[in-house]
Amino acid sequence: MKYHDSIAQAEQKMHAAIKQLQLWHIAATPINYAVSYEYLNQQTKTLNAAIEKQLASGKKLDNFFLEEIYRQYVLGQSAFRGELIDDLDDVLDDLQSNSEQSSLCTKRLVTQLDESIASLKSIDKREIINAIKQIRQTTQKFKLQQEKLAEQLLVSQKSTQALRSELDDVKKEIYFDALTGLYNRKAMAKHLDLWLSADPNKHVAAIVISIDQFSQMNESLGPMISDVLLTKIAKKVSSYVGESGLPVRSAGDEFLILLPDVKRVIAGEVAEKMRQSIEKLRFISSKSGTRLPQMTLSIGVSDYNVATTANDIINQTRALINDKTNIHTNHVNIAKD
């Protein structure tokens, strides 16, 4: 535990954290619990401010929101990252000292050879024999040093491989949504930055996909089945864009697909295919064998210059779904020029 509470204090906070989750109408999952605990501790001002802001705006706190908070404010401070950075520092220091030693050895060898070669030209037989002896000794020493360095390099390589796989895990935590495996907003912002630095005139089409009446589904089916449905829909819609698009989980029951260099009309056609494919799906409960309610999607489509922020892209495309002049469920609304 991060805080040095007494057992009694910790127990009190534990109960309070669970109670807080009940007030927020959120299940006591480990992640939600960690955020609630941190919130009550009031040690991370930014975490408290983000939660207060969401509550003040009248929006509900849900699993998705708390997971984002967890990633941003709780996980970000974890000791694990500190250890990982220390390990990385060590490996880099090792690699640097190995390469410095290696270049020093090579320099020494070259100097020695230069000196000895001059003696080899001598007419004095003894000097020549001495020079050959020197060369033999120096190369022998060089060989031993190189062997030692190669061993050290092998050790560094092994640590690097282990670190790489740990880094991949951290990257997953930072850039991917744990439930659906889609990218998160942070990854979306990073991609926009990369595209912008490669080409400031680049355009990207955005498809925002919201599952209709998902809150009702959550209530009637429970969060576990709803999670499975959410994940299946996430996978299905992402399958329509493959490697050419960036699928993001942008909110609890909302996904966003970015399609670089794709025209709005084309993105609209892809969106229509997504809508139809989900409408046709028939979900069956593996537990009871009964048919689950039909799921439908409401989709907004637009396009932007890559300099537009992730938040603006999400909000502006999302507004197309909530456009009051349009039908409210199972529809695709493409932005007008």
Ligand SMILES: Nc1nc2c(ncn2[C@@H]2O[C@H](COP(=O)(O)OP(=O)(O)OP(=O)(O)O)[C@@H](O)[C@H]2O)c(=O)[nH]1
């Ligand atoms: N199962 C599950 N539900 C989630 C998760 N994150 C958010 N939700 C729920 O998703 C629902 C989203 O509700 P709303 O934004 O009102 O969306 P909606 O009910 O689909 O309403 P419309 O979009 O207007 O059709 C809420 O009930 C959240 O609790 C999650 O990770 N898993």
